[in-house]
Amino acid sequence: MHIRRTSSVARLRLSSSGDGPLSPMLQAARRPKLEKLWDLVDEYLHNDTESIMRSMADHFEYTLARNKWNLAPQSLFQAAAYSLRDRMIEWWNDTQEYFYDQDSKRAYYMSIEFLMGRTLTNALISTGLLSPYYEALKEFGENLETIADLEHDAGLGSGGLGRLAACFLDSLATLNYPAWGYGIRYKYGQFKQNIVRGYQVETPDFWLESGNPWEIPRQDIVYKVGMYGSVQYVTRSDGSLAVKWEPGHCVGAVAYDTPIPGFNTKNTLSLRLWSSKPLVDMNPEELKADPWDMLRQNQADEEITSVLYPKADSDSGKELRLKQQYFFSCATLQDIIRRFKKSNRPFAEFPDKVAIQLNDTHPTVSVPELMRILVDEESLPWDQAWAITTKTFGFTNHTVLPEALEKWSVPMFAHLLPRHMQIVFEINHRFLEEVKVKFDCSPEVISRLSIIEESNPQQIRMANLAIVGSHTVNGVARIHSEILQQSVFADWHRLWPGKIINITNGVTPRRWLYCCNPTLSSAVTKQLGGNAWVTDLSLLKDLRSHITQEFLRDVREANKVAKERLRKYVSKLTNGAVDLDTSSLFDTQVKRIHEYKRQLMNILGVIHRYQCLKALTPTERSQQVKRTHIFAGKAAASYQQAKAVIKLINTVADVVNSDPQTKDFLTVVFLPNYSVSLAELIVPATDLSEHISTAGTEASGTSNMKFAMNAGLIIGTLDGANVEIVEACGQENHFIFGATAPEVDKLRAERQSVAIDQRLYNVLISIERGDFGASSNYRWLIDPLWQGNDYYCVAHDFPLYLEAQQCVDADWRTPDVWAHKTVLTMFGMGTFSSDHSIHQYARNIWNIKPARMPTEHITTV
Numbered sequence: 001m002h003i004r005r006t007s008s009v010a011r012l013r014l015s016s017s018g019d020g021p022l023s024p025m026l027q028a029a030r031r032p033k034l035e036k037l038w039d040l041v042d043e044y045l046h047n048d049t050e051s052i053m054r055s056m057a058d059h060f061e062y063t064l065a066r067n068k069w070n071l072a073p074q075s076l077f078q079a080a081a082y083s084l085r086d087r088m089i090e091w092w093n094d095t096q097e098y099f100y101d102q103d104s105k106r107a108y109y110m111s112i113e114f115l116m117g118r119t120l121t122n123a124l125i126s127t128g129l130l131s132p133y134y135e136a137l138k139e140f141g142e143n144l145e146t147i148a149d150l151e152h153d154a155g156l157g158s159g160g161l162g163r164l165a166a167c168f169l170d171s172l173a174t175l176n177y178p179a180w181g182y183g184i185r186y187k188y189g190q191f192k193q194n195i196v197r198g199y200q201v202e203t204p205d206f207w208l209e210s211g212n213p214w215e216i217p218r219q220d221i222v223y224k225v226g227m228y229g230s231v232q233y234v235t236r237s238d239g240s241l242a243v244k245w246e247p248g249h250c251v252g253a254v255a256y257d258t259p260i261p262g263f264n265t266k267n268t269l270s271l272r273l274w275s276s277k278p279l280v281d282m283n284p285e286e287l288k289a290d291p292w293d294m295l296r297q298n299q300a301d302e303e304i305t306s307v308l309y310p311k312a313d314s315d316s317g318k319e320l321r322l323k324q325q326y327f328f329s330c331a332t333l334q335d336i337i338r339r340f341k342k343s344n345r346p347f348a349e350f351p352d353k354v355a356i357q358l359n360d361t362h363p364t365v366s367v368p369e370l371m372r373i374l375v376d377e378e379s380l381p382w383d384q385a386w387a388i389t390t391k392t393f394g395f396t397n398h399t400v401l402p403e404a405l406e407k408w409s410v411p412m413f414a415h416l417l418p419r420h421m422q423i424v425f426e427i428n429h430r431f432l433e434e435v436k437v438k439f440d441c442s443p444e445v446i447s448r449l450s451i452i453e454e455s456n457p458q459q460i461r462m463a464n465l466a467i468v469g470s471h472t473v474n475g476v477a478r479i480h481s482e483i484l485q486q487s488v489f490a491d492w493h494r495l496w497p498g499k500i501i502n503i504t505n506g507v508t509p510r511r512w513l514y515c516c517n518p519t520l521s522s523a524v525t526k527q528l529g530g531n532a533w534v535t536d537l538s539l540l541k542d543l544r545s546h547i548t549q550e551f552l553r554d555v556r557e558a559n560k561v562a563k564e565r566l567r568k569y570v571s572k573l574t575n576g577a578v579d580l581d582t583s584s585l586f587d588t589q590v591k592r593i594h595e596y597k598r599q600l601m602n603i604l605g606v607i608h609r610y611q612c613l614k615a616l617t618p619t620e621r622s623q624q625v626k627r628t629h630i631f632a633g634k635a636a637a638s639y640q641q642a643k644a645v646i647k648l649i650n651t652v653a654d655v656v657n658s659d660p661q662t663k664d665f666l667t668v669v670f671l672p673n674y675s676v677s678l679a680e681l682i683v684p685a686t687d688l689s690e691h692i693s694t695a696g697t698e699a700s701g702t703s704n705m706k707f708a709m710n711a712g713l714i715i716g717t718l719d720g721a722n723v724e725i726v727e728a729c730g731q732e733n734h735f736i737f738g739a740t741a742p743e744v745d746k747l748r749a750e751r752q753s754v755a756i757d758q759r760l761y762n763v764l765i766s767i768e769r770g771d772f773g774a775s776s777n778y779r780w781l782i783d784p785l786w787q788g789n790d791y792y793c794v795a796h797d798f799p800l801y802l803e804a805q806q807c808v809d810a811d812w813r814t815p816d817v818w819a820h821k822t823v824l825t826m827f828g829m830g831t832f833s834s835d836h837s838i839h840q841y842a843r844n845i846w847n848i849k850p851a852r853m854p855t856e857h858i859t860t861v
């Protein structure tokens, strides 16, 4: 039997009292002919094992049209996913209705990337349905873990920025905030990385190959997105002049929704991703043209949301990227405004109901787009429209690398978005006038602040546009925000003190501890007498002062279990060729391959270790710390230096792993195709993780948090969130080395050429000699070091890095010392939960409050 929804939501649906506008749902509910339908909708599905088995069988047969003769391996996963989605949809509908009813202010998180990874296990744990599903699958003779492994990662992002967006959604849902995520539904995620003879080879990641059971296509939610065309001037009935953009071409944006369940709450949010489609009847003149031209145009329209980061090495590639950004911004704003208009409020109240966060500059074209809508379509005066716009947007900066600050050429932008170009010029003009009046500054300062860079051709600086168009700008770790204030955006900080703030990133302890490390999680739950810590990680700090022997044992046990799991994975991957020694120290560096992250320094250090081992006698060798060095990460397809690093790591692995003198003491592995699910496997199995970026270059880093939360120690520089992590966990528990950010600035300013350390010299010579294959492969890496052209300070920090690694070895030799450090680290991580970050965004930027559905009347089995 079904259970009736008796929540306030259900009661509200049928209530006849109350003033104010009725929701369409309520109106519909009153229509007598639908009464019976609502009665049925008001019943929840059952969650006992039997009912879940029934649901899965139904989806297996009716949704997937499978039978016992055509059982694809994926289909059990899909049946499980669809049946879970059904249950999430119930809560999701309740949530949306509740928010609507509460008329809550909502936060909209706009991000060009969402690196979600897999959903099944996480959603089961959030909804509390893990055990009935486990049982249901067991009844079918299957294992939940095996089934969960069949899910394809949703890899709609390239690294930390996209993963942050995913962690934030999890926290928003868990903390009951009224929020939405908005992004792009790429057909192809980040490329799949294969390693062929040591080289990275990219193949497309067609993640939708066997369908995506989590998403709900909303074929009825389609917005028109214009582009190109011209700007017209029309006279309004009152005689005033209005500007009207006549796009030359229109495409459709179709919504695809994914429910985002909160942990231990019914609050279920939406991630709405846009997919492009042709709008044939919107472009009538094209209908008349050659049908083949039209087909080609249709294809081009569909391609807008095909790939994440189209190649930007050509003008058409750059235009496609800008098109994606506008497409995404335009559809999102139409959706937000449609929702806002349902409440019949004047636009002046828009910022009281809507907060929009720009995750980096990619969605920044939303600023002129909102101005265009308010001024051209809603006929608001410019000043009022501008006040609304700047009260609505917040902007998160993610990088201090100058080459990563986005710019668009003015002619290209003006061609694609002629009206927006005018608006950007107008915003800039008014802004610079204001600056000149309020702030006595030199022409140099004015030209730095300008949204337009006076190059040839002129460029639009998207970060400047985002700063001018937002009320708050935040950096993502304390040191990063300080660098923004003191150097990258120093002029702005003087102009508007207080506008640039810090909110340090975080990671969700649900995915990154509770789900990926069940053994360690159970130990924490046992210590704390409950699992409240999963939604309040600050509880960990209470454990810091009385660490028990029992817990130390549990941590070691959890580490062993995780290492064994990784060992099996690697053995399978390499067809048994690599069998990791789980008693060795697992030293890990997994992240995007980039010069500033200095995987090069790590692998040079490994070569040094190899040389040292070779120089020892067998007896001496047997006394060395056994080590396994794990690498993973993708290099951008056109990034020569990064690709050379991958080749070097793989070649060193080949040499070292097959050298009979050293293979028992040193193993090197490069795990291909780094992804969220691979990270979930590696993080709990790691003893030491490397976060060794040149100080002042890594905005925050988030994998440092994942490792430390899982009781791993850090070898790292004083960069990004490392600074705060070691402050919270005790610097003495970690291995901090290297030039500090001011020292790096000094080294660079003085162009000091650093003498090459003898050990580094020996390593470089060995590479030159061809010990690791043709040295021509590594010219990109080695020549700059010989030439003293060492922007990322590898030569300077190398000896300090080796010293830090020696300290690691020393501590590892005394297991008690090591274990204590790991536990102190884990218990210090309370503030690095993304929950903590999200509370700060809610309070300090968005001004939103949690809206928790009253659920006391809802009974589920």
Ligand SMILES: *Cc1c(COP(=O)(O)O)cnc(C)c1O
Pocket (backbone or CB within 6 Å): 158, 159, 160, 163, 590, 591, 592, 674, 675, 676, 679, 700, 701, 702, 703, 704, 706
């Ligand atoms: C956390 C994470 C990142 C970010 O790693 P950093 O070391 O902070 O750069 C990148 N990719 C994946 C898959 C992740 O899970």
